[in-house]
Amino acid sequence: MNDKKLYTPGPLNVSLSTKEAMLVDLGSRDLEFMDTVKYIRSKLLEIAGVSSDDFTSVPVQGSGTFAIEAVFTTSVPRTNGKVLVLENGAYGVRIGQILNALGIQTKTLKFLEDEKVDVKMVEKELMKDQSFTNVAMVHSETSSGVLNPIKEIGVLVEKHLPDASYLVDAMSSFGAIDIDMEGSNIDFLVSSANKCLEGVPGFSYAICRKERLRKCKGWSRSLVLDLVAQWEVLERTGQFRFTPPTHAMLAFRQALLEYEKEGGLSGRAQRYKENCQIIRDGMKSFGFKTLLDASHEGYIITSFYFPQHSNFDFQDFYSGLKEKGQVIYPGKVTKAACFRIGNIGHLFPRDMRHLLSCVKEVCRDMDITLPMDMKQDWI
Numbered sequence: 434m435n436d437k438k439l440y441t442p443g444p445l446n447v448s449l450s451t452k453e454a455m456l457v458d459l460g461s462r463d464l465e466f467m468d469t470v471k472y473i474r475s476k477l478l479e480i481a482g483v484s485s486d487d488f489t490s491v492p493v494q495g496s497g498t499f500a501i502e503a504v505f506t507t508s509v510p511r512t513n514g515k516v517l518v519l520e521n522g523a524y525g526v527r528i529g530q531i532l533n534a535l536g537i538q539t540k541t542l543k544f545l546e547d548e549k550v551d552v553k554m555v556e557k558e559l560m561k562d563q564s565f566t567n568v569a570m571v572h573s574e575t576s577s578g579v580l581n582p583i584k585e586i587g588v589l590v591e592k593h594l595p596d597a598s599y600l601v602d603a604m605s606s607f608g609a610i611d612i613d614m615e616g617s618n619i620d621f622l623v624s625s626a627n628k629c630l631e632g633v634p635g636f637s638y639a640i641c642r643k644e645r646l647r648k649c650k651g652w653s654r655s656l657v658l659d660l661v662a663q664w665e666v667l668e669r670t671g672q673f674r675f676t677p678p679t680h681a682m683l684a685f686r687q688a689l690l691e692y693e694k695e696g697g698l699s700g701r702a703q704r705y706k707e708n709c710q711i712i713r714d715g716m717k718s719f720g721f722k723t724l725l726d727a728s729h730e731g732y733i734i735t736s737f738y739f740p741q742h743s744n745f746d747f748q749d750f751y752s753g754l755k756e757k758g759q760v761i762y763p764g765k766v767t768k769a770a771c772f773r774i775g776n777i778g779h780l781f782p783r784d785m786r787h788l789l790s791c792v793k794e795v796c797r798d799m800d801i802t803l804p805m806d807m808k809q810d811w812i
């Protein structure tokens with residue numbers, strides 16, 4: 434089995450040294466492992482740009498969705514809990530599904546999936562209804578590539594609902610797109626190990642405002658996803674409550690060292706921006722069209738429309754690329770037929786150029802002449 438290049442929202446490629454860091458078996462009570470957990474927790478706060486006086490990071494076993502569900506089950510009050518969800522894509526929809534499964538009262542403001550959340554409409558809602566105990570939204574909507582205005586929304590939440598908790602799903606942005614947690618009044622930020630920090634899948638984490646987290650004690654509807662309990666045990670013993678993802682955490686420590694070596698957030702952002710630009714320029718030069726207008730897009734993933742060329746078949750396109758070891762992703766928007774090319778993970782400009790040369794070959798095999806003719810191939 435050979436490694437593939439994953440131009441997807443995850444799982445993502447990781448470095449060989451990150452994988453090699455897992456070749457050690459440690460017990461959950463080994464000092465070396467407990468030091469690793471401590472290092473990871475403090476490093477996450479450093480990356481978030483917040484002080485340990487006011488914030489704490491709580492790792493949660495499982496993929497990113499587990500930490501999102503942990504924040505909701507823990508931080509929505511049991512009696513009068515009501516969450517305002519700002520939704521403009523599949524991951525916003527998932528937030529609604531989590532709340533529904535938890536039986537939590539929810540109001541969802543829906544926005545177009547190819548545009549940012551509209552700040553003015555949110556302000557209108559907040560002026561009309563002040564009964565929300567929590568507000569939630571996604572930062573980088575990986576289903577399309579839209580980058581949402583989390584700071585503007587956070588300022589509004591603070592102004593109109595100072596007692597409400599504000600959750601941001603920063604799954605595909607944390608570590609690569611600057612987030613001003615304090616200035617955005619974020620109380621809970623969630624991400625996972627296998628996104629922009631380039632660890633392996635296995636755990637996620639919430640960066641929590643301590644003052645808010647403390648107040649949530651006893652609210653959790655779940656035993657395993659109780660963030661307060663997880664936090665208390667980690668603080669008291671340095672250990673997880675249940676079997677920890679030891680290998681994934683060892684890999685993450687190595688990934689964090691490599692992140693630092695690359696220049697932290699600015700270094701990582703620079704590489705991802707370059708990756709993204711190469712793909713967007715290259716695909717556009719072939720005649721592919723992007724779903725998003727530049728004013729709405731981030732630099733994590735790009736959605737491209739299926740060309741209307743009679744020879745284009747996404748399954749053949751996908752399989753042709755996969756045979757060459759290049760994995761792209763189907764689209765995840767409802768209103769248009771699209772595919773997505775991600776540019777995060779252990780991918781470099783040379784990989785993006787190689788993907789473009791594979792796209793060229795696969796199009797040739799499908800009898801599609803590049804560049805496509807905008808008049809004939811895009812009816």
Ligand SMILES: Cc1ncc(COP(=O)(O)O)c(C=O)c1O
Nearest residue numbers: 442496497498524573575604605
């Ligand atoms: C913005 C966002 N939220 C949530 C998730 C879900 O994360 P997971 O699949 O790790 O549970 C993803 C995954 O790509 C994501 O991009």
